[in-house]
Amino acid sequence: MVANYQKGFTLLELLVVIFIVIFLSMIAYGSMWRDIRNSDVKNAVAQLTTDLNMARSISQQKSQDASLTFNSNSNYTLKIPGMPAITKNLPAGVIATIYTTNADPSGTTVIYTAPYAEINSNTAFTITQQQAGFLKLRLGLAGLTGTVVTNAID
Numbered sequence: 001m002v003a004n005y006q007k008g009f010t011l012l013e014l015l016v017v018i019f020i021v022i023f024l025s026m027i028a029y030g031s032m033w034r035d036i037r038n039s040d041v042k043n044a045v046a047q048l049t050t051d052l053n054m055a056r057s058i059s060q061q062k063s064q065d066a067s068l069t070f071n072s073n074s075n076y077t078l079k080i081p082g083m084p085a086i087t088k089n090l091p092a093g094v095i096a097t098i099y100t101t102n103a104d105p106s107g108t109t110v111i112y113t114a115p116y117a118e119i120n121s122n123t124a125f126t127i128t129q130q131q132a133g134f135l136k137l138r139l140g141l142a143g144l145t146g147t148v149v150t151n152a153i154d
Contacts, residue, residue, distance in 0.1 A: 038135040040091040044127050045137045047088065048096070049148045051078050052110065056146055058082075059112035066117070070098055070108040090127075097126040112146060119146040126153065 055066035055078060064081035071077060071087070073095040078086045090096060098108055110123050124140040136153040 034134070037093065037129050037131075040094050041127055041129060041135045041137055044090045044094040044096070045139050045150055047090070048076075048125065048127070048139055049150065051076075051088065052141070052146070052148050054078075055080055055110075056112050056117045059114055059117040063115040065111055065114050067109055067111045069110075070096065073097065093130050095128060095130055097128075099124045099126070110141065110146070116144075117146065118144045 052068060055068055058080050059066040062081045066081060067079045069077045069079070075087060075089045076096075078088065080086075110119060110121070112119060119141055122141070123146075124138055126136060126138050128134060128136040138151055138153050140149045140151075141147070142149045
């Protein structure tokens, strides 16, 4: 008599494999989601650094004032001589908190004053996600020249 064996997997074996795949996918997704949110913060800092450096440079080149004004904690307006005002948004979910000693009562405007593109305040921005537990970066304007300096915050 010949034994009649069926080849394949049992339902229980398939369910165990599916459970393991789902479990590992959930772990990978959590890590990937955090990395994506942290990259949004880094992109916001790069965007602000680029815009502040451009305002500073053009203020020096054209000997006219240039400014960056935060309208809210997630968007700002860049006013550069010879160009229309540009309103930009930070990446979704990213917020900026502004710290300044500026005479501006709202404390939301950085002005590069011609002809040397000097600033009249000590200004710093903390860039982070709206939810807690993500990367926080501080973007500061150093000295009278307003050179942009970035560092991480615990």
